[in-house]
Amino acid sequence: MSALIQLVEVTKNYAGAAALHSTNLSIERGKTTVLIGPSGCGKSTLLRLIIRLVAPDSGTIAFDGSPITPVSIDMLRRRIGYVIQEGGLFPHLTARANILLMARHLGKSDEEMRRRLLELCELTRFSENLLPRYPLELSGGQRQRVSLMRALMLSPELLLLDEPLGALDPLVRAALQKDLKEVFTRLRQSALFVTHDLAEAVYFGDQIVLMNEGRIVQQGSLADLRERPAGAFVSEFINAQRGLALL
Amino acid sequence: MKLTFAILFAAAVSNLTADPVVIGSKKFTESYVLGEVAKRVLTRAGVPAEHRQGMGGTIILWQALRGAQIGAYPEYTGTIAQEILKTDRQLSIKEVRDALIKFGVGMTEPLGFNNTYALVMRRGEAQRLGLRTISDLQRHPELKIGITHEFLARRDGWQPLREHYGLAQQKVIGIDHALGYAALAEGSIDVKDAYSTDAKIAENDLITLEDDLGFFPKYEAVFLFRISMREDAIAALRRLEGTFDEARMVRLNAEAERTKNYTRAANLYFHDGAASPLTAGESFWHKLARWTLRHLELAGFSLLLAVIVGIPLGIFASRGGAAGQAILAFASIVQTIPSLALLALLVPLPFFGISTRTAIAALFLYGLLPIIRNTASGLQDIPRSLRESAIALGLSPIAQLCRIYLPMASRSILSGIKTSAVINVGTATLAALIGAGGLGEPILSGLNLNDHATILEGAIPAAVLALIVQWSFDWLDRALIPRGLRL
Numbered sequence: 001m002s003a004l005i006q007l008v009e010v011t012k013n014y015a016g017a018a019a020l021h022s023t024n025l026s027i028e029r030g031k032t033t034v035l036i037g038p039s040g041c042g043k044s045t046l047l048r049l050i051i052r053l054v055a056p057d058s059g060t061i062a063f064d065g066s067p068i069t070p071v072s073i074d075m076l077r078r079r080i081g082y083v084i085q086e087g088g089l090f091p092h093l094t095a096r097a098n099i100l101l102m103a104r105h106l107g108k109s110d111e112e113m114r115r116r117l118l119e120l121c122e123l124t125r126f127s128e129n130l131l132p133r134y135p136l137e138l139s140g141g142q143r144q145r146v147s148l149m150r151a152l153m154l155s156p157e158l159l160l161l162d163e164p165l166g167a168l169d170p171l172v173r174a175a176l177q178k179d180l181k182e183v184f185t186r187l188r189q190s191a192l193f194v195t196h197d198l199a200e201a202v203y204f205g206d207q208i209v210l211m212n213e214g215r216i217v218q219q220g221s222l223a224d225l226r227e228r229p230a231g232a233f234v235s236e237f238i239n240a241q242r243g244l245a246l247l
Numbered sequence: 248m249k250l251t252f253a254i255l256f257a258a259a260v261s262n263l264t265a266d267p268v269v270i271g272s273k274k275f276t277e278s279y280v281l282g283e284v285a286k287r288v289l290t291r292a293g294v295p296a297e298h299r300q301g302m303g304g305t306i307i308l309w310q311a312l313r314g315a316q317i318g319a320y321p322e323y324t325g326t327i328a329q330e331i332l333k334t335d336r337q338l339s340i341k342e343v344r345d346a347l348i349k350f351g352v353g354m355t356e357p358l359g360f361n362n363t364y365a366l367v368m369r370r371g372e373a374q375r376l377g378l379r380t381i382s383d384l385q386r387h388p389e390l391k392i393g394i395t396h397e398f399l400a401r402r403d404g405w406q407p408l409r410e411h412y413g414l415a416q417q418k419v420i421g422i423d424h425a426l427g428y429a430a431l432a433e434g435s436i437d438v439k440d441a442y443s444t445d446a447k448i449a450e451n452d453l454i455t456l457e458d459d460l461g462f463f464p465k466y467e468a469v470f471l472f473r474i475s476m477r478e479d480a481i482a483a484l485r486r487l488e489g490t491f492d493e494a495r496m497v498r499l500n501a502e503a504e505r506t507k508n509y510t511r512a513a514n515l516y517f518h519d520g521a522a523s524p525l526t527a528g529e530s531f532w533h534k535l536a537r538w539t540l541r542h543l544e545l546a547g548f549s550l551l552l553a554v555i556v557g558i559p560l561g562i563f564a565s566r567g568g569a570a571g572q573a574i575l576a577f578a579s580i581v582q583t584i585p586s587l588a589l590l591a592l593l594v595p596l597p598f599f600g601i602s603t604r605t606a607i608a609a610l611f612l613y614g615l616l617p618i619i620r621n622t623a624s625g626l627q628d629i630p631r632s633l634r635e636s637a638i639a640l641g642l643s644p645i646a647q648l649c650r651i652y653l654p655m656a657s658r659s660i661l662s663g664i665k666t667s668a669v670i671n672v673g674t675a676t677l678a679a680l681i682g683a684g685g686l687g688e689p690i691l692s693g694l695n696l697n698d699h700a701t702i703l704e705g706a707i708p709a710a711v712l713a714l715i716v717q718w719s720f721d722w723l724d725r726a727l728i729p730r731g732l733r734l
Contacts, residue, residue: 051639077641088636092654092729101650102640134731150640160639 004029004158004190005050010059012045019045021214022059027158032184032191034205036198038237042214043194047160050192051082064157078102081151081159085166087143089135095146096131103153120149123186125179141172148180152187159191165200177203198241210234267295268480271308271320274301274680274691275424276509277362277444280499281321283513285470285484292483300509301691303591303680304397305330310595312471313350316602319472319484323362325464327354327471329402337464353474355484357467359491360444364398364463367441367453369431380459381412384438388415393436396421403464405440411462425694442466444493446501468496507698531704534689539708542685545678546671549607553614553667558660560615561622562648575623578616586613586677594681606678606685613674614667621663625656658728665720672713676705686712 003026012020020042027033035043048054050061052073060067063076082088089098099120103113121128126145135143144164151159164180165173181204184191193204201208202222209219218230222238229235268289272282282298289296299317302308309331311317328338332346344354366381373379376387384390398404399421408414416438422430427439428447441448443455468491470484495516503512560578564571584592589609599605629652637651653660679687686705693701725733 048635053635053638074641074643077639080639082636082639084632084636086632088632088639090633090636090651090655092657092731094731102642105642105646105650134734136731136734 003027004064005192006062006065007046007049008060008062010046010049010056010061012042012049012054012057018214020049023216025209025216025219027190027192028207029157029190030188031206032189032193032204033207033209034201035192035194035209035211036196036201036205037211037217038196040213041211043211044162045214046211047162047192047194051077051080051160078106078154079157081154081156083144083147083151083159083161083164085163087135087140087147089143089147089150091135094132094134095138095142098135098146099131099150099153101150106154116153117149120152123152123183124148139172140168141176144168144176145179148183152183157190159189161191161193163194163196166195180204198238210237212237267297268318268476269316270296270298271302271311271317272298272300273305273308273320274303275442276446276500276503277442277496278321279509279692280503280512280516281358281468281470283509284487284499284516285319285321287513287517288486289480289483292479292486294477294480294483296480300688301679307591307594307681309471312352312473315473315475318476318480319470321358321468322354322471323466323468324357325363325403325466327469328464333402335402340467347471348474351474353472353481355470355472356488357469358487359468359489360493360496361465361467362442362444362493362496363458363466364403365441365443365455365458366438367431367445367448367455368438369434370452370454372437373454373456378456380457381408381414381462382459384414384416384456385412388417390416390437391418391420391435392416392438393420393422393427393430394440395424395427398440403462408462412460423694444496444500446497446504449497450501450504507692507701535704535708538684538686538688538705539712541683542672542675542687542709542712545603545606545610545675545683545685546668549610549675550614550664550668550671552607552611553618553671554664556611557615557618557663557667558622561619561660561663562626564619565623565626567627571623574619578619581612582616586674587680589613590677590681602681603678603683605681606675606683610671610675610678614671617663617666617670618660619663621659621666622656625659625663626652628659629655654729655732658724658732661720661724661727665717668716668720669713672709672716676709 005025005027007023007025009022009024010020011018011022023046025046035046037043045054049056050068052068052070055070062068063079066072068076089095090101093101096117099117100113103116117131118128120126121131124145126142126149130138130142135146138146148164165176168176177200183189184204195201207219208222208225210217210225212233218225218234225234226238229238270282270285270289272278279300282300286296286298302311305322305326308317308320308322312320324338324340324343327343327347328334328336332338332343338346340357347354368378378384378387394405405419420436422436422439427436428451430436431439431453432451441453441455447453448455470487472481472484499512499515502515503509506512560574564574581589586609589612590605593599593605593609599608633651633655637647642650675685676687676690678685679691686709689701689705690709693699693703693705
């Protein structure tokens with residue numbers, strides 16, 4: 001069985017500067033792959049290339065074995081959930097309307113939407129009473145739960161998360177990490193998770209992909225990275241973050 | 248008997264259904280009065296007629312006549328030669344008439360009075376300085392001259408006059424005719440141009456400086472009419488030939504300015520006192536309702552068009568690029584054209600002319616910029632992360648626009664529409680300049696008569712209307728802007 005996402009020699013430049021050098025990467029089904037690295041290392045660019053918010057300069061990206069093209073992407077986006085740091089909720093729509101936006105657009109039945117909505121509330125531990133609220137009436141953690149529900153609404157084959165917990169305070173963040181992990185496990189969700197936090201990466205990641213300056217430096221488990229670092233940068237990155245974690 | 252009845256009935260019906268002959272007039276008292284007299288003489292002859300008062304200056308009236316938007320209007324032979332036929336030669340009545348034929352325009356014989364241009368001063372001032380003729384002005388270059396914009400630019404106007412007499416006055420300003428009389432009375436200007444039959448000359452104790460070097464051509468009053476106009480209408484107009492003299496015209500003008508009522512002045516001409524049923528005293532409230540409805544029609548239609556066109560243009564402009572910049576630049580340029588100039592630019596174009604269309608088109612153009620700019624900026628202000636979320640969801644571009652971007656920009660778009668609406672309600676007062684009616688009608692008449700009460704009859708309702716528009720939009724804000732954006 002082929003990888004869910006396959007990048008082959010994908011590059012991306014912004015204004016002449018390489019954001020992503022020629023990159024190959026496979027993302028496995030049913031697993032959580034974590035992209036980690038310092039700011040500007042190209043991890044978000046990689047995510048944005050997959051959902052084609054930006055187009056690659058060269059190389060191919062295949063989803064489920066077929067290459068992603070400008071024509072196929074609209075259909076593919078409906079099979080991919082996308083969660084960003086600030087939630088990306090539309091302020092003029094209630095939590096419910098945000099979650100149901102795409103399902104309504106596709107003409108799903110009311111009954112089907114209602115059932116799925118209840119399921120998601122239970123799954124993400126979000127109180128149904130809050131569904132009529134607008135994003136501005138919700139806390140940061142609640143907003144991320146709504147954002148997650150919106151991403152999961154159509155049961156996507158892949159979930160892309162771009163630092164989804166980055167803007168939350170530590171207690172809320174810890175609670176959401178736990179719930180999110182549970183969601184992934186229960187749904188056996190294929191996910192690509194971007195973070196710059198090593199502890200979070202280790203907590204979620206079946207596979208960790210470490211990036212620096214537009215290249216993948218090493219991929220594997222935390223043990224691989226720690227015991228068989230592919231270079232000085234890997235050790236440096238791991239030691240810097242581990243030091244903090246041990247405080 | 249039956250036959251007679253049938254013919255009468257048919258005639259009555261045809262009169263009712265035939266388009267009325269439209270009489271135009273220029274924006275000064277005498278022209279209003281003559282327009283009103285013409286309307287009455289046509290109506291009496293059984294020709295349905297309406298009078299579009301104070302449509303503007305010579306060129307606008309001439310264009311309207313050629314474009315068949317009006318059937319006839321009062322004019323002066325000197326003006327015809329200088330401004331329409333563009334010649335400096337004194338032409339005979341026959342020469343003028345022959346020259347007009349090729350435009351499909353006919354001319355009556357003179358009505359009987361010569362209303363030439365004249366320079367007037369306060370009597371006391373003239374006596375103190377010992378001024379009697381225009382040549383005498385050479386000795387007093389310090390005098391302040393205030394003249395109408397038309398006279399400033401005419402071929403028989405200020406520049407040639409100044410050269411002809413070798414005048415050296417430097418302080419020359421352009422001012423509205425009626426306001427100029429007020430300025431003269433209170434001393435902000437010393438000399439102004441006037442029509443020799445102006446009632447204000449006697450009323451304000453002014454003297455006319457003698458045209459001692461014979462500069463001003465003859466200005467015999469006549470009616471110009473379209474040769475294709477119905478024959479009974481032409482015959483009726485010609486009944487006015489030779490029935491005026493200067494004293495009579497001054498009296499009619501004085502009556503119009505005293506009573507603030509052109510119909511009354513026209514009555515004086517017919518010596519009948521009884522107003523014809525068509526012009527019988529319309530009550531103030533009725534007039535107010537008519538003006539206001541018209542005003543709303545002008546402002547409303549133009550706003551609707553501006554919304555229909557402006558929002559798509561704004562969406563386009565929000566994408567930036569050369570085309571987007573060009574759209575915004577165009578709308579900004581239109582905004583900088585003074586409204587009067589914009590009307591004057593539109594009037595000569597085919598399809599427009601002197602019509603409500605022109606007024607609506609001008610208001611529409613003025614309404615565009617706030618709508619385009621606010622639509623564009625409202626859309627551009629949407630954070631990139633939210634745009635990307637909409638794209639990443641897999642919404643089609645149309646759905647992104649309709650479900651996400653436009654609702655998010657609704658507050659900005661609506662405030663642009665509100666700005667346009669308020670501007671349009673204000674600017675629509677200028678529509679009266681080209682006879683499109685509305686609350687500008689009393690404002691214009693009032694300006695012309697220098698009568699503050701009449702000005703306020705239009706200005707106050709226009710201001711109230713602007714406030715009501717403002718309030719209705721505040722209410723619309725609550726109804727249309729999603730609650731989530733108002734938190």
